[in-house]
Amino acid sequence: MTEIRKDKTYLVSLIRERQTVLTVGLDSDSKKLPAVVHGDVLAFNKAIIDATRDVCISYKINFAFYEALGLKGWEILEKTIEHIGGRHFIIADAKRGDIGNTSEMYARAVFDHLGCDAITVNPYMGSDSVKPFLRDGKWVILLAYTSNMGSNDFQQLKLEDGSKLYEKVMETTSTYGNASNTMYVVGATHPEELKQIRSRYPEHFFLIPGIGAQGGDLESVLQAGLNNDGGLLINASRSIIYASSGSDFAEKGREEADSMNLVIRKYLK
DSSP states (O other): OOOOOOOHHHHHHHHHHHTOOEEEEEOOOTTSSOGGGTTOHHHHHHHHHHHHTTSOSEEEEETHHHHTTTHHHHHHHHHHHHHHOSSSEEEEEEEEOOOHHHHHHHHIIIIIISOOSEEEEOGGGOGGGTGGGOOTTOEEEEEEEOSSTTHHHHTTOBOTTSOBHHHHHHHHHTTTSOTTTEEEEEOTTOHHHHHHHHHHOTTOEEEEOOBSTTOBOHHHHHHHHOBTTBOEEEEEOHHHHTSOSSTTHHHHHHHHHHHHHHHHHHHOO
16 A cells, blocks of 8 residues: 655645644553543544544654553554554654664654654754654654743743744754644643744644643634644644543543534634
């Protein structure tokens, strides 16, 4: 079977076809699953995917929740990605970032072995920690201004020229690739900054975590960040996958996704 090339044109076509920018985060914690699945992370993932596959464009798989399970977790990763299939954008939320030869190994694991379409990368070590991930038809999603409380510890630091550290990170890393292979993580908890970032990077896609459990406001993000292509991947994890602790967990997750899409479609051009 020919692999689908998930370039920018393809991503925009998914947004237009499904009329959404919703990404479902599979942060599946084996200790928080509904009793009905008896701790079976793969069965849980499959149920969530089957309930939401027609109302989202992307799935973001947080590797930490699978790596914590050892070899079994890696097998769950493989089978989860296989179950998602080819008609979605698959993000490896692995936050890698190391010297070049190590990054190349990470790239092989995520792109060649698992077949993911994108990977989150920490650019702190500079260009040689990012460029090995830049491949034809694949995406690098760089941490810029994240949604967690600790983001202010470093990312907001002012430099001598008056800019902030996260702004310098974006300015420099934007030269590594382009708007067709590079995205940025911008937290939903920073809507004013998102508006400014959009004005500086009108063509780039942004991955937006922080809606729901972390306090980000969906409408504020849509108003600040959408562009003519959509330009956003708005992630919801806990609010969807843990929408119910009962046997109706997948159904309730779908209802939460539908509720978010009602808001998204008001603003989506």
